Amino acid sequence: xxxxxxxxxxxxxxxxxxxxxxxxxxxxxxxxxxxxxxxxxxxxxxxxxxxxxxxxxxxxxxxxxxxxxxxxxxxxxxxxxxxxxxxxxxxxxxxxxxxxxxxxxxxxxxxxxxxxxxxxxxxxxxxxxxxxxxxxxxxxxxxxxxxxxxxxxxxxxxxxxxxxxxxxxxxxxxxxxxxxxxxxxxxxxxxxxxxxxxxxxxxxxxxxxxxxxxxxxxxxxxxxxxxxxxxxxxxxxxxxxxxxxx
Amino acid sequence: xxxxxxxxxxxxxxxxxxxxxxxxxxxxxxxxxxxxxxxxxxxxxxxxxxxxxxxxxxxxxxxxxxxxxxxxxxxxxxxxxxxxxxxxxxxxxxxxxxxxxxxxxxxxxxxxxxxxxxxxxxxxxxxxxxxxxxxxxxxxxxxxxxxxxxxxxxxxxxxxxxxxxxxxxxxxxxxxxxxxxxxxxxxxxxxxxxxxxxxxxxxxxxxxxxxxxxxxx
Numbered sequence: 001x002x003x004x005x006x007x008x009x010x011x012x013x014x015x016x017x018x019x020x021x022x023x024x025x026x027x028x029x030x031x032x033x034x035x036x037x038x039x040x041x042x043x044x045x046x047x048x049x050x051x052x053x054x055x056x057x058x059x060x061x062x063x064x065x066x067x068x069x070x071x072x073x074x075x076x077x078x079x080x081x082x083x084x085x086x087x088x089x090x091x092x093x094x095x096x097x098x099x100x101x102x103x104x105x106x107x108x109x110x111x112x113x114x115x116x117x118x119x120x121x122x123x124x125x126x127x128x129x130x131x132x133x134x135x136x137x138x139x140x141x142x143x144x145x146x147x148x149x150x151x152x153x154x155x156x157x158x159x160x161x162x163x164x165x166x167x168x169x170x171x172x173x174x175x176x177x178x179x180x181x182x183x184x185x186x187x188x189x190x191x192x193x194x195x196x197x198x199x200x201x202x203x204x205x206x207x208x209x210x211x212x213x214x215x216x217x218x219x220x221x222x223x224x225x226x227x228x229x230x231x232x233x234x235x236x237x238x239x240x241x242x243x244x245x246x
Numbered sequence: 247x248x249x250x251x252x253x254x255x256x257x258x259x260x261x262x263x264x265x266x267x268x269x270x271x272x273x274x275x276x277x278x279x280x281x282x283x284x285x286x287x288x289x290x291x292x293x294x295x296x297x298x299x300x301x302x303x304x305x306x307x308x309x310x311x312x313x314x315x316x317x318x319x320x321x322x323x324x325x326x327x328x329x330x331x332x333x334x335x336x337x338x339x340x341x342x343x344x345x346x347x348x349x350x351x352x353x354x355x356x357x358x359x360x361x362x363x364x365x366x367x368x369x370x371x372x373x374x375x376x377x378x379x380x381x382x383x384x385x386x387x388x389x390x391x392x393x394x395x396x397x398x399x400x401x402x403x404x405x406x407x408x409x410x411x412x413x414x415x416x417x418x419x420x421x422x423x424x425x426x427x428x429x430x431x432x433x434x435x436x437x438x439x440x441x442x443x444x445x446x447x448x449x450x451x452x453x454x455x456x457x458x459x460x461x462x463x
Contacts, residue, residue: 059462080327100253
């Protein structure tokens with residue numbers, strides 16, 4: 001299957017409701033190739049819901065998401081072939097070895113030579129010597145590295161990451177940051193939801209601040225991410241509304 | 247999907263052990279309760295075989311998506327560019343393979359305890375068992391996938407599954423009972439077998455049709 005390629009991702013007035021509960025309200029942003037966009041906000045802000053919609057797992061209740069010229073209302077398999085997702089859960093089978101996990105997912109994405117792709121991915125992750133060990137024996141950081149390779153095994157144009165720094169030590173966190181920079185330089189569109197502002201510092205091309213399902217601010221090339229975050233959130237808290245820019 | 251599921255199952259033997267242990271216990275309890283002075287109840291073997299298959303099948307179905315739930319891999323499968331009904335078909339084939347493997351152990355056991363000539367016509371019996379198992383598993387796999395995030399899935403699965411699969415189980419019992427008669431009535435056997443095949447076609451078609459919308463959102 002030929003994956004649908006695109007140069008930009010456009011989120012246009014997207015809202016999502018679960019019954020009467022509003023999870024996201026009128027979100028707008030655009031990300032182009034080679035951009036790394038951060039979704040920042042407290043728990044329950046709607047970051048994971050937005051990522052699930054970008055991944056085509058959820059449909060917007062209103063508004064639309066466009067992947068280049070392609071609309072998300074009809075998520076085709078060819079479009080999903082261009083998207084890689086690293087969720088909060090790692091989407092790995094603990095009973096299978098690292099190479100078997102990656103080979104299985106490479107097969108699902110119709111990657112030519114799944115075994116070769118899996119072996120290469122493990123070399124990139126620095127886990128080639130542990131390829132034949134069951135993933136259940138791995139530390140959280142090692143599993144996270146395998147999961148990142150799983151998300152990247154088909155060379156996606158759009159990479160969606162939900163809390164990718166969770167459970168990583170400093171070295172692994174730095175390695176992940178370096179990998180994301182490489183992907184950005186290679187032309188990927190990366191959307192990253194995180195609470196780890198220290199590791200995201202200097203990494204993001206733009207930061208979207210969410211609160212209570214609303215987009216409260218967008219900052220390009222954010223500097224001093226922690227203080228920016230604190231200022232924006234306290235400003236919104238003081239005004240008592242979550243919709244400064246929504 | 248099928249290869250992956252079987253690989254995981256061969257390593258853990260989790261579903262195989264639990265379902266087999268449960269099915270064998272079921273047959274043993276019926277044998278001790280119903281076989282009096284070495285005389286089994288007339289036509290009892292077919293019913294007991296299918297009860298054991300249905301109960302063990304429910305147990306297997308309940309566990310089939312547990313692995314996908316624990317590591318949220320069901321989301322990864324739904325994200326893949328493969329057609330979503332293919333995920334269903336892979337899971338269905340995995341369940342059918344496991345249940346058929348269990349039946350290979352169950353059939354001689356039931357034949358032994360209930361003195362039933364189950365192995366006298368092995369090809370016919372295999373056709374009945376496979377068609378019945380496919381019908382049962384087709385509905386069960388769909389419900390198990392639907393309930394994967396429901397908290398009370400263990401309770402809900404049999405509640406939803408049995409009312410819909412009772413016709414399959416009855417057809418399976420009647421076809422097997424027809425096969426166990428000293429003189430097999432070919433017309434009756436073919437009637438129940440045709441009914442089982444109709445159920446298979448209807449259930450598999452409906453499941454393939456509804457799997458994608460049920461799994462989206």
